[in-house]
Amino acid sequence: MALSGKRVAQVEIKSKGDVFHELWKSNPHQVPSLTPTTIQNCQLHEGEVGAVGSVHLWNYFHDGKDRVAKSIIKDINESKKSVTFEILEGDLLELYKTIVVHVHVDQHGINHLVTWTVEYEKLNPNVPDPDTLMEFYKKVTKDIETHHLRN
Template sequence: MALKGKLSTEIPIKAPASKWFHLFATKLYHVQNLAERLHHTKLHEGEDWHHKDTIKQWTYEIDGKVLTCKEKIEAVDEENKTITYILFGGDISPHYKVFKFIFHVIEKEDGSAYVNWTLEYEKIDHSVEHPYGYVEYLTKSSEDVDANLLKA
């Protein structure tokens, strides 16, 4: 059984892809106001929410448990509307050596769009479960964000 893994989910969205990318690329602090299971976020180190050296602390809920982690941006590709986040500390580091979220907003030719979340991870050992709860969390949170972006 492999320690490294990758999980991915695609969520159809109704709000414009440009609005989604703008939120995650320039107003990440606002996501906590749009997703039910995201309880709180704050700057841990740094002054700019979107600088690669800035570390944020997140408090969120997965499988009914309140968890925490730290996060920093690894890469931003504006042209392809993709952002890679590294998660660590809190409830992540005791279980995973590597834990990344890759956020990608995709517009189709027919005008529809979707958000693709990819989780790349490496477990500390074989006793650690695959992070399926995070896929469910990202799906539900994306649905919440989309509904709120449509209202704005």
């Protein structure tokens, strides 16, 4: 059984992909107001908002429990509308040695497609693949989409 892997989840959205990309790149502190039942808080811990190397502290609800994470923005690619986060500390690292999350937006016909890719390494073979984490990211995307369509 492999300890390393990758999971991908895609969600089609009707709102502009630029708005979604800008949210994760430059305004992650606004995410909790858009999906409060899933993500309760995001605070800049160090660095500059919207810059590679910035570190954020997250409070979120996953798998029926309140959780925490500290992440760093590893890469921002404007042409591909992607942001890459690496989890530095928190509950996920009780199961995984590494977790890297990529969020990417591209045009798909008249709609846009949000793609979440999680690359991970388990601490041991008994750790489950992060499938519930992928469902979490789908829910976050749908909540943000619902908010943008209402406004």
